[in-house]
Amino acid sequence: xxxxxxxxxxxxxxxxxxxxxxxxxxxxxxxxxxxxxxxxxxxxxxxxxxxxxxxxxxxxxxxxxxxxxxxxxxxxxxxxxxxxxxxxxxxxxxxxxxxxxxxxxxxxxxxxxxxxxxxxxxxxxxxxxxxxxxxxxxxxxxxxxxxxxxxxxxxxxxxxxxxxxxxxxxxxxxxxxxxxxxxxxxxxxxxxxxxxxxxxxxxxxxxxxx
Amino acid sequence: xxxxxxxxxxxxxxxxxxxxxxxxxxxxxxxxxxxxxxxxxxxxxxxxxxxxxxxxxxxxxxxxxxxxxxxxxxxxxxxxxxxxxxxxxxxxxxxxxxxxxxxxxxxxxxxxxxxxxxxxxxxxxxxxxxxxxxxxxxxxxxxxxxxxxxxxxxxxxxxxxxxxxxxxxxxxxxxxxxxxxxxxxxxxxxxxxxxxxxxxxxxxxxxxxx
Amino acid sequence: xxxxxxxxxxxxxxxxxxxxxxxxxxxxxxxxxxxxxxxxxxxxxxxxxxxxxxxxxxxxxxxxxxxxxxxxxxxxxxxxxxxxxxxxxxxxxxxxxxxxxxxxxxxxxxxxxxxxxxxxxxxxxxxxxxxxxxxxxxxxxxxxxxxxxxxxxxxxxxxxxxxxxxxxxxxxxxxxxxxxxxxxxxxxxxxxxxxxxxxxxxxxxxxxxx
Numbered sequence: 001x002x003x004x005x006x007x008x009x010x011x012x013x014x015x016x017x018x019x020x021x022x023x024x025x026x027x028x029x030x031x032x033x034x035x036x037x038x039x040x041x042x043x044x045x046x047x048x049x050x051x052x053x054x055x056x057x058x059x060x061x062x063x064x065x066x067x068x069x070x071x072x073x074x075x076x077x078x079x080x081x082x083x084x085x086x087x088x089x090x091x092x093x094x095x096x097x098x099x100x101x102x103x104x105x106x107x108x109x110x111x112x113x114x115x116x117x118x119x120x121x122x123x124x125x126x127x128x129x130x131x132x133x134x135x136x137x138x139x140x141x142x143x144x145x146x147x148x149x150x151x152x153x154x155x156x157x158x159x160x161x162x163x164x165x166x167x168x169x170x171x172x173x174x175x176x177x178x179x180x181x182x183x184x185x186x187x188x189x190x191x192x193x194x195x196x197x198x199x200x201x202x203x204x205x206x207x208x209x210x
Numbered sequence: 211x212x213x214x215x216x217x218x219x220x221x222x223x224x225x226x227x228x229x230x231x232x233x234x235x236x237x238x239x240x241x242x243x244x245x246x247x248x249x250x251x252x253x254x255x256x257x258x259x260x261x262x263x264x265x266x267x268x269x270x271x272x273x274x275x276x277x278x279x280x281x282x283x284x285x286x287x288x289x290x291x292x293x294x295x296x297x298x299x300x301x302x303x304x305x306x307x308x309x310x311x312x313x314x315x316x317x318x319x320x321x322x323x324x325x326x327x328x329x330x331x332x333x334x335x336x337x338x339x340x341x342x343x344x345x346x347x348x349x350x351x352x353x354x355x356x357x358x359x360x361x362x363x364x365x366x367x368x369x370x371x372x373x374x375x376x377x378x379x380x381x382x383x384x385x386x387x388x389x390x391x392x393x394x395x396x397x398x399x400x401x402x403x404x405x406x407x408x409x410x411x412x413x414x415x416x417x418x419x420x
Numbered sequence: 421x422x423x424x425x426x427x428x429x430x431x432x433x434x435x436x437x438x439x440x441x442x443x444x445x446x447x448x449x450x451x452x453x454x455x456x457x458x459x460x461x462x463x464x465x466x467x468x469x470x471x472x473x474x475x476x477x478x479x480x481x482x483x484x485x486x487x488x489x490x491x492x493x494x495x496x497x498x499x500x501x502x503x504x505x506x507x508x509x510x511x512x513x514x515x516x517x518x519x520x521x522x523x524x525x526x527x528x529x530x531x532x533x534x535x536x537x538x539x540x541x542x543x544x545x546x547x548x549x550x551x552x553x554x555x556x557x558x559x560x561x562x563x564x565x566x567x568x569x570x571x572x573x574x575x576x577x578x579x580x581x582x583x584x585x586x587x588x589x590x591x592x593x594x595x596x597x598x599x600x601x602x603x604x605x606x607x608x609x610x611x612x613x614x615x616x617x618x619x620x621x622x623x624x625x626x627x628x629x630x
Contacts, residue, residue: 035575036568039551042544050475055260055270060475063545066538118276124252125273131249135350140555142564144352148246155245265470265480328486334462335483341459345560354562358456365455 007175008110011182012049012061015103016068017075020045022096023137024079025088030141034080041076042069044137045100052108052129056115094193097134097146102185105130105157106178109164119165126161127154130185152192160185217385218317221392222259222271225313226278227285230255232306233347234289235298240351244290251286252279254347255310262318262339266325304403307344307356312395315340315367316388319374329375336371337364340395362402370395427595428527431602432469432481435523436488437495440465442516443557444499445508450561454500461496462489464557465520472528472549476535514613517554517566522605525550525577526598529584539585546581547574550605572612580605 023044027037046062046069053060062068082088108129112122131147131154138145147153164181233254237247256272256279263270272278292298318339322332341357341364348355357363374391443464447457466482466489473480482488502508528549532542551567551574558565567573584601 030568032568035572035578039547039567039574054264054474055273057267057269057273057477059477063475063477063537063541066541069540069544117273120279121273121276124279127249139349139559140565140568145350147249148240148242148350152245154249158245264474265483267477267479267483327483330489331483331486334489337459349559355560357459358450358452358560362453362455364459368455 007178008107011103011178012107013068013071015100015107016045016049016071018096018100018103019048019133019137020072020075021079022093022100022134024076025083025093025096026137026141026143028080028083028088037080038073038076040137040140042072043140044133045072045075046133047136048104048108048129048132048134051132052111052125055125055128056112056117058115095190098186098189098193100133101130101153101157101189102160102182104133105160105185106164106182109161109181110178113165113168123158123161123165126164127157130157130161152188156185156188156192159188217388218320221313221388222317223278223281225310225317226255226259226281228306228310228313229258229343229347230282230285231289232303232310232344234286235293235303235306236347236351236353238290238293238298247290248283248286250347250350251289252282253350254343255282255285256343257346258314258318258339258342258344261342262321262335265335265338266322266327268325305400308396308399308403310343311340311363311367311399312370312392314343315370315395316374316392319371319391320388323375323378333368333371333375336374337367340367340371362398366395366398366402369398427598428530431523431598432527433488433491435520435527436465436469436491438516438523439468439520439553439557440492440495441499442513442520442554444496445503445513445516446557446561446563448500448503448508457500458493458496460557460560461499462492463560464553465492465495466553467556468524468528468549468552468554471552472531472545475545475548476532476537478535515610518606518609518613520553521550521573521577521609522580522602524553525580525605526584526602529581529601530598533585533588539589543578543581543585546584547577550577550581572608576605576608576612579608 020041023041024037027040032040050060050062062072105126109122109126111129112125113119117125135145135147160181163184164177167177167180230251233251234247237250242250260270260272272282315336319332319336321339322335323329327335345355345357370391373394374387377387377390440461443461444457447460452460469488470480470482482492499508525546529542529546531549532545533539537545555565555567580601583604584597587597587600
């Protein structure tokens, strides 16, 4: 059996496309040239999965199958030309990013489980797969990574990864657990943006001046 | 024989805990939320060793044994709740960081030697293991990496790694060389902070305006 | 047959030396101390090839053969002492960097082809090998990466990588295609600096204020 089932394959492709599109919107705000933008988009789209595969000591997904690279380039170019014509609101960026996060978290957790990682490790690798692309994108764009900007980001990913593992453990398989867990990540993330939910932070604001 | 002896195993765990604690103190100063902080802490605690293992083309330590991940999370949470109650002085951060640096340098050098790396390569991989976690932490916190802030940092690590290799070469084994080399790194680093020792830099200060 | 032919071996060594020298010039402008500078130089010189090898799941080049590490350290020290005596103009930095980019792109593409990567993947891995060292250097120096500063950078690398693949496909082998492709990258890069060629960017300048 291949490491990625057909379902996971398509979810991966969708994740790559979402992250590439989000990266183009952000890089566009910084007015990179076309190629700098492609570099950012491809890094964001393939970065999380590459780190996951290197950590799991398995062949890197896009090196084995060049379709991923084509998807990343295609989605980036498409978004580039769309965004040259119409202004992309910040919301579009946040939604593409949330979609990429949700899909990559589920796929990353699945791949780690297939490699027989322990459940905690698998959930953590799911989070790494989900968040690393966005971190790379934001570092390359010299922005503070979204993951550190309050509204539940890594938390949403972790909750989804753990939920996915619980569903699998309950005997579910195939599309259902992937869809439920992905929706949880996406839903939490969008709700957090909508109502700016936050987790407790280190100290109260008025304490922070020392 | 396993790649990590029992001694190295415990030194690794202590290194992971020290780096996680240091990261929480720094991320706390930036007022990340709980989860952002955990991401920084886990990246700092596991980053150096992960890079070492990927460069050596061996399975990554915390993917094989999830205890490391638990240690990183546990130390980070503990420090989070301590630091919410009592203000942590900058000194606590620098000392945790120096401890993590010393332990990771020794463990990293040992692992590289076990994988039959040449001595210079092994010492360099020791330095990478020691410094990379802190570099990741500082980049994620958007701070200038400690390693570039004058007082001997990478130098201390390299001196310790080379000293460790010399001691091994002299036929010592077990606890003694690890302890001596680790103490050298820690001692050099603390002394450098205390007396702000510096290495010669590129140009004199009054030359720098061009 | 070894993965790197003798020609590629020497081109690699030259690439390592060029990138180390460029990094020392840049780190010197920031007045890092000697060791911080060596860390930046070695990261820049070995970073691109390390990422390539980890992505290709092959042993990392400088871990197997410590000559690369010696070359990086030697070139960095030499440039350090030269630059302490004579001021290095910005042009020296840009030229060393362009040389490193050209050489690493060709070597990276060759290595990926030897590992039987598909042509598009191989060209992309060539670009990664070429640009990653400089990106690391600039992030560590807290500078905006050169690759994102307009004048064709990644574009030059990609053009060279594709040109190299076309020449190989035409049945050429040995020194000639490597030299032609490397010259194309170097020439494009230098011409772009000279006449500040740019690719179309996302929006017109007067549109950017929103």
